[in-house]
Amino acid sequence: MSVSFTPENQKRFEKIIAKYETKASALLPTLWLAQEQFGFLSSEAMDYVAGLLEMPPAHVYEAVTFYVMFKRKDMGKYCLQICNNITCQMMGSEKLIQVAKDELKINFNEVTEDKMFSLVPVQCLGSCDTAPVVQVNEEYCEDLTPEKFKELIHRLRSGKASERPGLSCQ
Numbered sequence: 127m128s129v130s131f132t133p134e135n136q137k138r139f140e141k142i143i144a145k146y147e148t149k150a151s152a153l154l155p156t157l158w159l160a161q162e163q164f165g166f167l168s169s170e171a172m173d174y175v176a177g178l179l180e181m182p183p184a185h186v187y188e189a190v191t192f193y194v195m196f197k198r199k200d201m202g203k204y205c206l207q208i209c210n211n212i213t214c215q216m217m218g219s220e221k222l223i224q225v226a227k228d229e230l231k232i233n234f235n236e237v238t239e240d241k242m243f244s245l246v247p248v249q250c251l252g253s254c255d256t257a258p259v260v261q262v263n264e265e266y267c268e269d270l271t272p273e274k275f276k277e278l279i280h281r282l283r284s285g286k287a288s289e290r291p292g293l294s295c296q
C-alpha cells in the first residue's frame with residue numbers, strides 16, 4: 127500500500143522543513159505529522175518519511191522504536207496510557223487499571239475488537255502532582271478516581287466525549 131501526505135499535510139510538512147537547516151533535523155515533527163495522518167507508523171509510512179527527508183530508512187526506524195510516543199501498529203481510536211509509576215501507584219492507579227481491564231475486556235498492549243480502545247502501561251508522565259494520570263491519545267486526564275475513569279470510558283465509547291477527551295476529564 128502506498129502512502130503519502132494529503133495536500134494539506136504536504137503544505138504542513140513544507141512549513142516544518144523550512145524551519146530546519148537540514149531535512150534530517152525535521153525527523154521528529156515529520157513523524158508526528160505522519161502518525162497524525164496515518165494513525166500509526168507502518169513500515170510503508172516510515173519508508174515514506176525516509177524518502178521525504180532523504181535519509182536512510184534505518185534512521186527513521188531507530189527514532190520510531192526509541193520514542194514511546196510513536197505507534198507502530200493500529201492502537202484504535204483511543205489509546206489509554208495508564209501511568210503506573212510510584213506516585214500514581216500510591217494514588218490508586220492499580221484500581222484504574224482494573225477498571226480499564228473490566229470495562230474493555232483487554233489486557234495491556236491489546237486493542238478492543240471494535241478498534242475503539244487500546245491499553246498501554248507507561249512510566250511517569252511527569253504530572254505526579256495530579257496523580258493518578260491517564261493519557262488519552264495526546265490529552266492528560268488527571269486526578270482520576272475509578273468512578274471518573276469509568277465514566278470517561280463510557281463517554282468515549284458512546285461518542286459523547288469531545289474530540290479532546292482530556293477536556294472531558296474535568
Ligand code: FES
Nearest residue numbers: 209211214251253
Ligand atoms: S508517577 Fe504518574 S505521573 Fe509521575
